Amino acid sequence: MGSTQFAGSNGFGHSMDFMSQAYLRNRSSEIDIEEDSLNMNKDGPLPIFLKFEYVECKVRNSKASSANPVKAVVSKVASRFNLDQDNYKQILKGVTGSVCPGEILALMGPSGSGKTTLLKIIGGRLSENVEGRITIGFVTQDDVLLSQLTVDETLVFAAFLRLPGNMSRQQKHARVGMIIKELGLERCRHTKIGGGFVKGISGGERKGTSIGYEILVDPSLLLLDEPTSGLDSTSANRLLQILQGLAKPSSRMFHMFDKLLLISEGYPLYYGKARESMEYFSDLRFIPEIAMNPAEFLLDLATGQVNDISVPEVLY
Numbered sequence: 671m672g673s674t675q676f677a678g679s680n681g682f683g684h685s686m687d688f689m690s691q692a693y694l695r696n697r698s699s700e701i702d703i704e705e706d707s708l709n710m711n712k713d714g715p716l717p718i719f720l721k722f723e724y725v726e727c728k729v730r731n732s733k734a735s736s737a738n739p740v741k742a743v744v745s746k747v748a749s750r751f752n753l754d755q756d757n758y759k760q761i762l763k764g765v766t767g768s769v770c771p772g773e774i775l776a777l778m779g780p781s782g783s784g785k786t787t788l789l790k791i792i793g794g795r796l797s798e799n800v801e802g803r804i805t806i807g808f809v810t811q812d813d814v815l816l817s818q819l820t821v822d823e824t825l826v827f828a829a830f831l832r833l834p835g836n837m838s839r840q841q842k843h844a845r846v847g848m849i850i851k852e853l854g855l856e857r858c859r860h861t862k863i864g865g866g867f868v869k870g871i872s873g874g875e876r877k878g879t880s881i882g883y884e885i886l887v888d889p890s891l892l893l894l895d896e897p898t899s900g901l902d903s904t905s906a907n908r909l910l911q912i913l914q915g916l917a918k919p920s921s922r923m924f925h926m927f928d929k930l931l932l933i934s935e936g937y938p939l940y941y942g943k944a945r946e947s948m949e950y951f952s953d954l955r956f957i958p959e960i961a962m963n964p965a966e967f968l969l970d971l972a973t974g975q976v977n978d979i980s981v982p983e984v985l986y
């Protein structure tokens with residue numbers, strides 16, 4: 671199963687990824703993004719509308735040649751006669767969604783359902799056998815921060831590396847200062863990132879620094895792969911509040927997500943307003959029998975664990 675801290679005291683099981691349209695600068699898209707929006711806007715981030723439609727993706731199964739020579743020979747012969755369709759695995763089977771500026775779309779599904787694959791496709795990191803592509807800002811599950819630098823040094827380094835040359839040194843330092851404040855990183859500003867044998871900042875602060883690294887360039891869309899994994903529920907809450915604040919000011923946890931895309935084995939089970947998801951499934955006669963957190967209920971549905979859920983008669 672997935673690994674986010676939502677599985678902890680929040681009762682959010684499995685994984686959740688986010689497409690937080692905080693701010694973003696777009697690089698390229700085959701989807702509804704007009705030429706104009708590709709130019710840098712000096713007045714701030716450009717509002718971008720992200721849309722992905724009927725995304726399908728298949729990957730070639732890894733060859734068995736090294737492990738099983740018989741299978742390798744059969745597979746080789748089959749491919750010669752074009753009989754190797756079985757060597758492909760369909761990962762995404764028609765997933766559709768969109769995010770407007772200022773919205774948070776939560777992408778939920780059991781481990782292996784295709785969340786990371788979808789993010790990779792939208793982030794332009796996977797293009798073989800897929801339909802849509804958009805590339806912008808991407809915060810991966812594993813960050814790439816340097817352990818010996820402090821939070822401040824990390825962001826200053828990134829600022830000098832990534833911000834336009836026509837910005838002055840003072841402006842770059844000011845931007846770093848603003849981000850540090852925005853992400854609540856003042857307390858650890860001069861602490862080393864750490865890791866391995868170097869003692870450093872906390873997990874939440876590390877996530878915040880990674881996000882700071884990305885939002886430094888004022889992106890119009892931010893793709894976050896399990897941003898709360900490894901965090902305790904308080905830090906996860908705080909991080910979501912920060913993200914929500916970056917996208918737009920608003921309320922709490924599950925209800926912080928404007929939209930929800932629930933996938934199971936690459937199939938979309940639900941796409942729409944997060945707050946209407948329970949009602950949708952209750953109309954279909956999927957009703958929790960005990961008090962359940964909405965996210966837990968939805969993920970149980972997606973994994974097919976319906977022990978505590980009453981399901982429509984017809985399924986029996």
Ligand SMILES: Nc1ncnc2c1ncn2[C@@H]1O[C@H](COP(=O)(O)OP(=O)(O)OP(=O)(O)O)[C@@H](O)[C@H]1O
Pocket residue numbers: 671672673685729730731732759761779780781782783784785786787788
């Ligand atoms: N390059 C690949 N070759 C073969 N199978 C792959 C490849 N990439 C992904 N998969 C498979 O596709 C499925 C979806 O993987 P993906 O990483 O998108 O799931 P996920 O929902 O993000 O899971 P998790 O929550 O565990 O991170 C998995 O069964 C995975 O093993």
